[in-house]
Amino acid sequence: MIPHLRAINIRLICGGFVLFAMWSSAWAVTRYSIPEEMKEGSVVANLAADLGIGVGSLAEREVKLDILHSKKYLDVNKDTGELYIVEKIDREYICSMKYYSCLLKMDVTLENPIRIFNFEVEILDINDHAPHFRKETMHLDISESTAVGERFSLNNAVDPDYGSNSIKTYYLSESDNFVLDIQTGSDGSKYANLVLKKALDREEEAVHNLILTAVDGGVPARSGTASIIVRVLDVNDNAPQFEQHVYSVNVSENSPIGTPVLKLNASDLDEGPNADIVYSFTLYTSEKIQDMFSLNANTGEIKVKSVIDYEEIKTLEMHIQAHDKGTMIQLSGQCTVMVFVTDVNDNHPSITITSLKNTVKENVPVGTVIAHIAIRDRDSGNNGVIDINIDEQFPFALNKSSDNEFALIISDPLDREKVSEYDITFIVTDRGIPPLSDNETITLELLDINDNAPQFPKSFCTIPVLENNAPGSLLSSLSAFDPDLHENQYLVYFIIEKEIVNTSMSMLFSINPENGDLYALKTFDYEREKEFLFHIEARDSGVPPLSSNVTVHIIIMDQNDNTPVIVSPWRSHGSVVEEVIPRSIDKGHLVAKVIAIDGDSVHNSRISYQFLQVTDATLFSLDQYNGEIRTMRMFSYRDARHQRMVVMAKDNGDPALSATVTIKISTVEQAIKPYSDTMEVPLEYDIFSDLNLYLVIGLGSVSFLLLITILVTIVLKCQKPKPIKAAPPCRNSVISQRNSTIGDSTLISSDAYWYSLFLAETRKGKVVVRQPVPKAGYIISSIPRSTGLTETSDSAASTLQASTTTSSSST
Template sequence: MEEGSVVANVAADLGLEVKTLSERKMRLDFSGNKKYLDVNIKTGDLYVVERLDREYLCLARSSCFLKIDVVVDKPLRIFNIELGITDINDNAPHFRRDRIELDISETALVGERFTLSNAVDPDVGSNSIKTYHLSESEHFNTEIVTGSDGHMYVDLVLKKALDREEEAVHNLILTAVDGGVPARSGTASIIVHVLDVNDNAPRFEQEIYSVNLTENSPIGSLVIQVNATDLDQGPNADLLYSFTLYTSERTQELFALDSVTGQIRIKGAIDFEEVKSYEMHVQATDKGLNSLTGQCKIVISLLDINDNYPEITIKSFSSAVKENVTVGTVIAVITTDDRDSGANGEVDIHLPETLPFTLKKSSENYYELVISQPLDREKVAQYDITITVRDKGFPPLSENETITLELLDVNDNAPQFPQSFYTIPVLENNAPGSLLSSLSAFDPDLHENQYLVYFIIEKEIVNTSMSMLFSINPENGDLYALKTFDYEREKEFLFHIEARDSGVPPLSSNVTVHIIIMDQNDNTPVIVSPWRSHGSVVEEVIPRSIDKGHLVAKVIAIDG
């Protein structure tokens, strides 16, 4: 009941007059420390002052009473009251452990039972636990047993045989449901670990392994690693490898088998000319109580060794050519040779694909190194050409020879200015010989092909040539003014400068130069109206009576 709810009218039940309750000091006395109820002395009602919890007051007892003494004075009387507390379904079932783990052997028989911890519900009567449910399972169900004390116990029952190799862990949910309305429930996880038994023999990945092995392989070299697996667990899946009696003593002298890893390594000299193949039988045995084995066969075929490297010889070579050499020019003659026979003696020759060269076969084992693309020294000045020969043996052997080709420069690049048009501001009244700007060009060629000379292209302005106004340093392109410029007379100049290299024939380029003369305040203003002679005073005659705003005179001045 909620706090403030009226339980009964004790005045009426005890035959006391309500109007005397205050005078007689009616009060309640409890056996415990908590005061769950109180009495209204104005009405005689017994009401709730603190929530009543039947499970706290009476634990698991089916009947629950709260004892109260009602005391009044004048005369003193004590009335004994027992208040019955009725259970409601306010507690859900719960398990003491919400995770139950079971270890069950995969050889457990169908029908075998496994006791589970039961759930508890502090409610009583119909509100207590009524049944258990198990989540859907192919292998398990539950059976409920009622003990002599009336409590319900639940067993997990195996209904289908287990196989750890198919499913090693089963995850189930057990639900306890009480009989309240509405019903409450609680759950626990059941984790069944299936214990392994040695019921699977080891199996190799292949029944027959075929291996090709080169003769004279170093002692200790790995030939093959066989691998078997066992579906069991623990010691039942731990394997040891060994040769069977079907493996000859000679084979066991030449090959070693690691009992743990299954690696087979060479431990003696392997000679193709002595024996061309070996056959061995290997077994894997588990460490189970009743051990089981699996077997495989290994066939090793020896391969003849390719022990001679191919050779390459440069018969003739032009180590330096001009960069404008024509495509198709032969720059070297090469021969190849390999002392092996069969595929081991057949030779392929090739160049890196990124190079502008190709190889052309001229006759048996003779090749010409030919230019296949136009060359440009300014992009690549020197080529390190690596010629590789490789035979067709197994594994193939190869040799290479590197030759260096130098490209000689030709005058195929004109000088280049950073800009095609230069605008140069020059302040008037400049000093003659002052530096105006540096107009240097660049030529990517070499030596005399990159040595530049600078010229001013002649152009006359009012019978005056540009070379009388400006000069340029022929070596570095520094541009100078040869005279003092006056903005009031000359405001700009437009001409061309040429840069020419020293190649044969020479190449050149030019650039446009725009000189802008900047004004300075170097002229005094002059009054031109009204006119007056030097030092004279200008007089104006005006009428004696004139109106305000009358024009007396207009002064005009100019500044050059």
């Protein structure tokens, strides 16, 4: 309050009254409690109401609040009198020390007249800090001789928060040797000590890695961790140990000076000087033995120091001691070394090979002798006893013929294709100590014989070929493999002849005799031939030659290479068909029916129909599947008398092929008898038109040609009585195979080939259209209206079946 009093103008008349008001207001202190880090703009309280100040006078009296730490944390809203947060308040920044309470003491000054109000804001702590250690890693060196219960101080964690938000306890990761002891200081701080609960053993675990976790009491709780690395210091509590208590070693007589005899290896589980080992002879080792052998004090290596004579001494016994370099005490271990002097085996065995065959045929009989072997050794006793061995996996064996005499024979059949050459190594070893050995290697080459037939990768090969292929095109490469050598491996390829309808396979296909490349000699037509089945043989050049064959299945694949042909309605002149219908016909009346056929197969021959042009699209409809053109309504007086439509027949190929027909419809007022009635009416004179005349002439020509063909066939049969296989049932005999009356516009198919019989209606009669063989042309016969198909005789059917492409074209 003193700075404010100094600011008062003493010359004011009401100075004394103001001083008294300020002094009296200092005793009325208002306190608020808020949590730290409240959002900016948060309202603490209505300060005007709490201090009894009118809200309307705040703006006029210029309310001012203190600035703390160069920051203005709070301010008063002059319109509402509310005390609100201007800047985020951090309790740990304002109250750096952990006071029980953190208070902001502030003065509110009002001008005109001057009044000073005191209020306090208590900043409540929140758990916004996690405990942390000043050192993330603590290192402790503890001797393995430390007594159980020893305590070690640890660095404590710190938490800027206060009260329950401060550090509550510590946790230690799981350990068999250590536990945690937590102490509480006078100010409530928690301290942790590490206590040894089990004796340490450096040889068992040299380093202990522990995790110390500090947890505060906030909700939710926060934690921090530090790593404790305990390094166990070694003490000399382990004596050196030898790998064996007794060592046995053989030393040859006359061994050169400096020859290593044995290297001792003692180990000590301690470290540092406690593990450094020194080797020495004990007092139990005679001076004579110490003169014959030297012992390296640092490495433990024993070497020959002087000449050793087997006849003078055969067994020696040395006692060796190993002690460490411990500073307080030294520990030691002992072992015994037994040295056995052995006689010298100074002659190597020898091998002599005679009657050697370096090459044999692979079909040589089992038991054939390849070579004779003699072995010798000038030593005596076990040093002169010799053992001879060869690789047991080889198809050879050694037969003993006499002492140190052997014959090398073939024990199993040989196969050059598996192994073409053998390197046979004879190993001879005497039974001396140490044994001496020698070896000799011979090479045996196997000569090839023609014992393997060529082999194709597969016994059956399917080759798809697209029709209309270019003559001479490569179809496939059929190569065989022969593991033999030279002329036994040279292969020649042939096509095994097989006639198909008096046609040789060599006229259809060609194969390269050297590499097996298969070529097509002609262009294939799917509508004429769909597949071929024959054999290709691969023959080697051996004596005698061997061969094998593969079955080849050529499949001809269809292309859309035939354009649909419109066979109904019949077009005698040009491509325009004229039809006359009465104007009084009803809706749905059959005006005409378009029928087209396609020489292709499967989906390429599926035909759909559609209008390209039509005079009145509302008058006629076209069925896209059967080609029927019907009326969609009755004729009216507004409809033209002449109607024109262009119908397209399109197949299902890719790309699609099509044909078109133009139909002109003329309407008349008088009624015309339907086609069904014309079957019972005798033919009038006008029916016998030019078309019928041409058909009669064509049928006569066909009959004449058929007669000539039958006569020529009879003559050829008589001259060439070669037996011919029974032909398959004729696919063209559709009428004889189907014992049923064929209705109007009937399409009959048999097997994979299409044989079609159509009864197409025309204005002057009915036409039978038949497709006997794909791409063989079409035969069109005219049938009078008074004649039905049910009356067609067998001879007529036979005539239709025997018709050829020539007669079709003449028609």
